[in-house]
Amino acid sequence: MIKVIMIEDDKELAELLTQYLAKFNISVKNFEDPVKALQELEKNKNYDIMILDLSLPQMDGIEVCKKVAKEEDIPIIISSARSDDTDKIVALEVGADDYLAKPYNPRELVARIQAVLRRKEKKPKTIVCGEFELDEEGFTIKKNGEPLNLTSAEFELLSMLIKNKGRVLTRDYILDNTIHLNYDSIDRTVDVIIGRIRKKIGDDPKNPKYIISVRGLGYKFEC
Incomplete structure (x- = not known):
């Protein structure tokens, strides 16, 4: 099973994605608070991938992405309504592996997760x-x-x-x-x-x- 840590403060969307991804053997643990998510990631190294919103309370998603990319060995997919090219470029420059602009078909998120993990498996460990x-x-x-x-x-x-x-x-x-x-x-x-x-x-x-x-x-x- 693929284990996802997600940071998404939209409860309804988080529940929808959690239920949908479960159909593809992907389990999700969501955090609305990015600080708590970072604490969880520091303690638990068993997650395979992170799904990260950019518009978050307490910390901007770009800062979260930069911190995770620097300190953790986990791929990051940005899931954000901020579709401006500048946001995409900055997110990818600071360490994101992929960027998915909302709204999107949840099936595309499944495909992106699988593609990012395939690329990671090919990298020498x-x-x-x-x-x-x-x-x-x-x-x-x-x-x-x-x-x-x-x-x-x-x-x-x-x-x-x-x-x-x-x-x-x-x-x-x-x-x-x-x-x-x-x-x-x-x-x-x-x-x-x-x-x-x-x-x-x-x-x-x-x-x-x-x-x-x-x-x-x-x-x-x-x-």
């Missing part, structure tokens, strides 16, 4: 973070061009840290969002794997450069 390069498709992480010899659990945890660089991840979050970690000893499991990763990436546990312990919370990755 490589993330560069300082000295590290994460290739999710190749199941490899390189440091300074040299592949690291990682177990499945180590790869999964280090990948999560890299993709959330600068963000503190609690042990509970890590365990809830991984499949290769052993749940038998909860906190200890995460700490042990962090220790193994540190050895493999040359990170001094007493004075870490990459994996930073945040007392009472968890870990964050710096690069």
Whole structure:
């Protein structure tokens, strides 16, 4: 199922689109408040695509688009009654992947969602973070061009840290969002794997450069 986060303050339109898209195996979680939507997106990385209106309370949609494009790895489709060419150009320049002017046939929105996601799938899933390069498709992480010899659990945890660089991840979050970690000893499991990763990436546990312990919370990755 395709998971959509939508920011649309027109309740009637949001309900109509939610019901229609469900027929195509597309689930929608809508937010009328862009600030709450951004908070949700920061916590939940499981959305496949964003549908964004431009005329919103509190924040202009262009600013939302710019922020999301800069901080998140999620494609954005603008759904707006602002059909001026300037709005379209600015939205695309700041990071939108597509622009659909209202009113439109909801079936066209389905086609646009599918097309944007197809284009995204063709892009290489490589993330560069300082000295590290994460290739999710190749199941490899390189440091300074040299592949690291990682177990499945180590790869999964280090990948999560890299993709959330600068963000503190609690042990509970890590365990809830991984499949290769052993749940038998909860906190200890995460700490042990962090220790193994540190050895493999040359990170001094007493004075870490990459994996930073945040007392009472968890870990964050710096690069």
